[in-house]
Amino acid sequence: MLKRIRRAWPVAAVISMLPFEAFALSPAEMRDRTVFIAERYLQIWSSNDAGPVAGVPYMYGSSVVFYGQRYSQPQLMAEKRRAIRQWPVRRYVHRPGTLRVICNAAARKCAARSTIDFEISNPDRGTRKTGSAKFDLGVSFAEGHPRILYEGGSLNKRRVGSS
Numbered sequence: 001m002l003k004r005i006r007r008a009w010p011v012a013a014v015i016s017m018l019p020f021e022a023f024a025l026s027p028a029e030m031r032d033r034t035v036f037i038a039e040r041y042l043q044i045w046s047s048n049d050a051g052p053v054a055g056v057p058y059m060y061g062s063s064v065v066f067y068g069q070r071y072s073q074p075q076l077m078a079e080k081r082r083a084i085r086q087w088p089v090r091r092y093v094h095r096p097g098t099l100r101v102i103c104n105a106a107a108r109k110c111a112a113r114s115t116i117d118f119e120i121s122n123p124d125r126g127t128r129k130t131g132s133a134k135f136d137l138g139v140s141f142a143e144g145h146p147r148i149l150y151e152g153g154s155l156n157k158r159r160v161g162s163s
Helices: 011-017 027-045 073-086
Strands: 060-066 069-072 089-094 100-104 109-122 127-140 147-162
Touching: 027 089, 027 100, 027 109, 027 127, 060 073, 069 073, 109 147
Parallel strands: 060 147
Antiparallel strands: 060 069, 089 109, 100 109, 109 127, 127 147
C-alpha cells in the first residue's frame, strides 16, 4: 500500500490512510513507517509551497526539539515559514544507502538517521547553496498516529554560489 500512495499525498493524509493504529504496531511496522515518514518528509520539504508549514499540527508533537531548541507548534510553524521565505526553492534527498532506523519497542519510538544531499536557492536574491548534511528524525508511535518529536542534524559540506 505504501508504494501505491507515495506520490503526491501530504504526510498527514498518508499517515491517516494507513490501515492500522500507531499503538498496535509491531517493531517491524514502526521501523517501516519511520522509513516512510523520513522519506516523505524530505519530499514535502522539497516542494516549493507552504505544505511543510500546514502539516506541522498533524505531524509534530505539541513540543518538538528542532535542531537542539525546544519549540511549540506555533513557534515551529513560524520557523518553517522563515526558512521557506529565505530559501523558496528547495531540494532534499536521502543519499542512497544511508537511511538507518533504530526503534525502541517498549518506548514506542524510532529514530531515523541519514545523510542528505541538498540544493536550496532564492532566485530573487540570486543565492544558491548545495551540500550534504546529517539528518535525524525522531518519531513517537505512542498516540493514535505517529508524531515527530525531534528533528536535527549537522552540516557536512556546503557550497555557496550565485545563480
